[in-house]
Amino acid sequence: MQSALTLLSWGPEGWLDDIAAGVFVTVCLALATLPFGLTLGFFVALAKQSEEPSLRLAGNIYTTIFRGIPELLTLFLIFFGIPLILQYIVRLVSPGTSADVNSFVAGMIALCFIFSSYSSEVFLSAFRAIPKGQYEGGYSVGLSIGQTMRLIVLPQLIRIALPGLANLWLILLKDTALVSAVGLNEILRQSGVAARVTKHAFLFYGFAGLIYLLLAIVSSFGINAIERAVGGSEVKR
Template sequence: MSGLFSALGSFWAWIGNIFDPLCGPAGLFTWFASSTILACGDTGWGDEIAAGLKVTVAVALVTLPIGLIIGFLVALGQQSEEKSVRLAAGIYTTIFRGLPELLTLFIIYYGMQILIQSVLASFGYDGRVEINAFFAGVIALSVVFSAYCSEVLLSAFRAIPKGQYEAGDALGFHRGRTLRLIVLPQLVRIALPGLVNLWMILLKDTSYVSIIGLADILRQTGVAVKVTKQAFLFYTVACALYLGLAVISSFGLSYIERWAKRSEISR
């Protein structure tokens, strides 16, 4: 079994190297910076920055579905007929929209360690507990993203006429099927512009994970600056990478928006 995991790991590393936009066979640094301080390999900082780019993208892509799911559940809670559920959902959004993202990250990263340490100590375990920085970063960004996402989805829910629910009842659908077949497609179309903006914000917010030691774009370029003293060069590279991610996202999200509009027209 260990051999299988090793083989899968090697295959994934090979795929990552082939499609690496910076240090892959067709990467930017490979072609245009081979004789500079940004070169890939032992002679430059290209590999480190490329690894930071992968971490940034991974954090954003893992955070997105988790934040969407939590945000959707919170939006449903805000519409619940149970007053306690509405109150809990309202408190959740108020807290995580009101706290700075960096403070939320610190609370989750250090607070979870203290909490787990205390629980284990009650069972007689005195060893040191450390939370994985990637895991903590994803959880922190997810709760912040979900708090804003829930408000966007709540507004979209309220924009859907109540007659849509009544139509589902008239067709004999239970409420879950009405939500899935009738409400959810309209919800996606209405909420999409707001969710696009949140995705752009999420891309920028991934830079906070560098504070807890995760080797993302900002941390890797920061280390390079400390060693080489080439602050302008490396921070310009970091700017270019974040802007590149934003531009690529804009093209992809524009396609999704056009697809959503065509789907609505075809109905």
């Protein structure tokens, strides 16, 4: 029977190269999802605090749907639903042509919807923590709505929302494991393949857990650095 060191080594007898490729896919998926999820969450938060009732209703419906449906079910709906929509559109434009969505794109879209629904609540709480006088002060010195948002509100918003968004980033890293259910070769899927082939399930799933823990620790250092930078810029003001 092969030893643990052999199984977790590089080369034809080990699985470390496959798992490392899975780590790369996991990190790429999380990083690709983050900017879209943050942007969408920000605009959903704007809609939820809008004076227009229809925008508030749309924002509340959006967050209710994606916070209420299980993450795995959201992934399945998108993975199997988007090809149907694309196929319908393609048939209208070019009959006889097929369309498909790969696991990475489907996972990114699903995680983006999930992440944005939660991040919108973080942004909404941050918006509500900023006094109305901040907006009025910007308008009183001649700033436009966009300038007031960019120069006065956004710096405070980022500082207030950062701890909550940092927690959501860690959750996003772990949620990438869900995409293994639709065939993406990330950490959990690669570890599962190794476990089935070698019959060392505890070894590889335990190793996968250590990798996720290491990613969380590295992320925590990065988050702390960002928080210090944001706090330092606030003190300089």
